[in-house]
Amino acid sequence: MTAALVRMLGVRRIDQAEDIVQETLLAALQAWHTELPRDPEGWLFAVMRNRVRDAHRRERVRTRVLDAGTSPEETQAEAEDTADESADLLRMMFSCCHPALTDDGRTALILRLVCGFGTGEVACAFLADRAAMEKRIVRAKRIIADDGQLFEVSTPEQARERMPAVLTAIYLTFDAGYHGSVVPEPAGERPRRTTGPAREGPRQTTGPVRADLCADAIRLATLLAASPATATAEVDALLALMYLHAARMPARLDAAGALVPLEHQDRSLWDADLVARGMEHLGASARGGELTTYHLEAGIAAVHAMSPSLEATPWGKIADLYDRLYARKPTPVVALGRAIARAQVDGPARGIDAILAIPGRERLEDYPFYWAALGDLSLRAGDRGRALGWFRRGTKAARNDAERAMFARRVLECVD
Numbered sequence: 001m002t003a004a005l006v007r008m009l010g011v012r013r014i015d016q017a018e019d020i021v022q023e024t025l026l027a028a029l030q031a032w033h034t035e036l037p038r039d040p041e042g043w044l045f046a047v048m049r050n051r052v053r054d055a056h057r058r059e060r061v062r063t064r065v066l067d068a069g070t071s072p073e074e075t076q077a078e079a080e081d082t083a084d085e086s087a088d089l090l091r092m093m094f095s096c097c098h099p100a101l102t103d104d105g106r107t108a109l110i111l112r113l114v115c116g117f118g119t120g121e122v123a124c125a126f127l128a129d130r131a132a133m134e135k136r137i138v139r140a141k142r143i144i145a146d147d148g149q150l151f152e153v154s155t156p157e158q159a160r161e162r163m164p165a166v167l168t169a170i171y172l173t174f175d176a177g178y179h180g181s182v183v184p185e186p187a188g189e190r191p192r193r194t195t196g197p198a199r200e201g202p203r204q205t206t207g208p209v210r211a212d213l214c215a216d217a218i219r220l221a222t223l224l225a226a227s228p229a230t231a232t233a234e235v236d237a238l239l240a241l242m243y244l245h246a247a248r249m250p251a252r253l254d255a256a257g258a259l260v261p262l263e264h265q266d267r268s269l270w271d272a273d274l275v276a277r278g279m280e281h282l283g284a285s286a287r288g289g290e291l292t293t294y295h296l297e298a299g300i301a302a303v304h305a306m307s308p309s310l311e312a313t314p315w316g317k318i319a320d321l322y323d324r325l326y327a328r329k330p331t332p333v334v335a336l337g338r339a340i341a342r343a344q345v346d347g348p349a350r351g352i353d354a355i356l357a358i359p360g361r362e363r364l365e366d367y368p369f370y371w372a373a374l375g376d377l378s379l380r381a382g383d384r385g386r387a388l389g390w391f392r393r394g395t396k397a398a399r400n401d402a403e404r405a406m407f408a409r410r411v412l413e414c415v416d
Contacts, residue, residue: 243274
């Protein structure tokens with residue numbers, strides 16, 4: 001809806017577009033409290049077009065423009081019935097990647113305007129202060145508005161410079177949904193918008209796993225894969241990664257709503273159709289000979305997907321893939337994954353040493369899976385006291401009830 005409105009109103013009116021979308025969604029909340037209309041999407045766009053026309057009429061009155069004809073803006077609004085939503089989303093994503101913006105600024109703006117994150121949600125995705133992120137987004141929108149036009153993507157050459165930020169935003173959207181690391185905005189904030197219904201995405205789930213975000217990310221990447229200007233091997237690698245992770249979602253929560261670690265998941269619950277789609281995209285990503293971080297992460301996910309059990313997993317292969325990934329993406333989170341894989345090969349004590357030696361590991365102190373890994377390896381090493389302390393630290397870092405339930409269960413394992 002935002003992308004369509006920006007095309008209708010012009011890029012200089014991004015703020016007005018967001019306001020009209022918010023007003024339309026609030027109208028839907030009020031009108032749909034008893035039953036849904038026959039065509040909810042059509043209802044939303046019809047109300048949105050009416051609000052655009054009302055805004056144009058108010059502007060003409062304020063500026064004393066007594067034009068008896070139809071304004072160009074209204075004519076353009078009438079053409080919305082035949083608008084191409086996919087083209088709108090592509091234009092919006094790439095317009096957010098203006099060369100004058102930093103990489104983080106580009107990604108933040110895509111998360112805000114295309115992926116439907118609230119300002120607080122964007123700040124959470126970047127582990128940043130909300131007020132600082134709000135200022136960053138306002139500056140970014142001003143730069144886009146001052147440019148005065150949307151960016152049309154018709155050739156691979158046009159897309160190349162802006163593609164990294166687009167892919168990063170999609171990756172962060174999926175990650176936020178898969179790990180439940182971004183919670184909905186509190187009351188009074190703008191409602192979170194999605195880019196549409198799930199298409200070829202994971203089944204809807206409840207709790208900390210936000211399948212709506214995962215489905216949105218898969219849909220946006222699918223749009224990139226369907227456009228000749230943006231259909232690259234890297235896009236296929238990202239799709240492979242997301243499908244292979246999404247396949248595990250039915251097994252990530254137990255009946256009580258607690259997170260289930262990989263080693264305890266019932267692999268028969270993994271979605272075979274999504275695994276097949278992931279492997280199909282992984283095969284397609286091999287064209288061209290380029291090896292990106294998405295290829296490596298998808299490769300790790302594929303090894304897990306093809307392994308019948310934790311014991312039958314070729315951990316040496318996974319550790320080698322993590323070594324190659326860390327060489328290209330030396331982040332604390334990647335280092336944590338590498339250390340966990342190495343622990344499966346070299347033993348839990350070596351894994352603990354590797355985790356405690358991670359450069360910048362202080363950045364992981366608010367990351368619950370950091371404490372979960374330390375506690376689990378300590379338990380496997382027979383040190384229940386140390387494991388108990390780390391699981392309790394994890395309880396404090398937990399971001400939702402499912403993570404807290406997981407740590408509560410691990411604490412009980414230490415005191416039984």
